[in-house]
Amino acid sequence: MSDINKKISSERRDFDYGTLDESNVPESPKQLFEAWFKEALDKMVMEPYAFHIATVSKDNIPSTRVVYLRSIEENGFVFFTNYKGKKGQDISYNPNVCANFFWAEKERQIRIYGVAEKIDSEFSDAYFANRPRESQLGAWASHQSEELENHKELTDRLTELDLKYKDQEVPRPPHWGGYIIKPNYYEFWQGRAKRLHDRITYKKQNDSWQIKRVNP
Numbered sequence: 001m002s003d004i005n006k007k008i009s010s011e012r013r014d015f016d017y018g019t020l021d022e023s024n025v026p027e028s029p030k031q032l033f034e035a036w037f038k039e040a041l042d043k044m045v046m047e048p049y050a051f052h053i054a055t056v057s058k059d060n061i062p063s064t065r066v067v068y069l070r071s072i073e074e075n076g077f078v079f080f081t082n083y084k085g086k087k088g089q090d091i092s093y094n095p096n097v098c099a100n101f102f103w104a105e106k107e108r109q110i111r112i113y114g115v116a117e118k119i120d121s122e123f124s125d126a127y128f129a130n131r132p133r134e135s136q137l138g139a140w141a142s143h144q145s146e147e148l149e150n151h152k153e154l155t156d157r158l159t160e161l162d163l164k165y166k167d168q169e170v171p172r173p174p175h176w177g178g179y180i181i182k183p184n185y186y187e188f189w190q191g192r193a194k195r196l197h198d199r200i201t202y203k204k205q206n207d208s209w210q211i212k213r214v215n216p
């Protein structure tokens, strides 16, 4: 066995940071999400806003990538991206997505199933207007997920755009904006000792949430 495989197969980590009990979780999963999110911020976990989002393509191939959470709304979680990129194309075909937050320092993950929808253009405009100019130009310059000849092609495009919008506000590209993930299922995972982890799930049923514990 190679050294790297020896290491991979022998490394063990026990979890003992906290517990999660169905007898004292809130009725609303959003409330629990926010409480955990706040604790992640307080604990200064690495990249608390980053989460994986999984989509499935038209030809049934699943893929994931990391994006940043940019807003928690009453009805869901917002991230921003290029609507014409791979994930945008996947979502336009199949809006069912899965999001996964992993906060290693808290030994927690939250899995969310939901439906992704484009947010109102006014919301995207407002967010875009507050982005640094470089990021605004980048949203025009990057033809997300398309093949690129080399890095120079991208920096050249950025230079052209910088000139084009010299002394002007950069408008939001119509193909760039936010999605809201409207959840219908949550799973809160808290690592426990001896692999006896806590997993509490919330399944949406009409206007309420059914809470269950599942095996680790």
Ligand SMILES: Cc1cc2nc3c(=O)[nH]c(=O)nc-3n(C[C@H](O)[C@H](O)[C@H](O)COP(=O)(O)O)c2cc1C
Residues within 6 Å of the ligand: 047, 050, 063, 064, 065, 066, 067, 068, 069, 079, 080, 081, 082, 085, 086, 087, 088, 144, 145
């Ligand atoms: C920490 C981190 C944060 C990221 N945040 C975003 C984001 O908010 N929006 C985005 O479109 N891509 C973001 N990316 C890049 C995506 O992971 C991905 O490469 C890109 O969106 C293209 O994905 P796609 O080809 O599946 O559409 C981020 C990557 C990392 C590692």
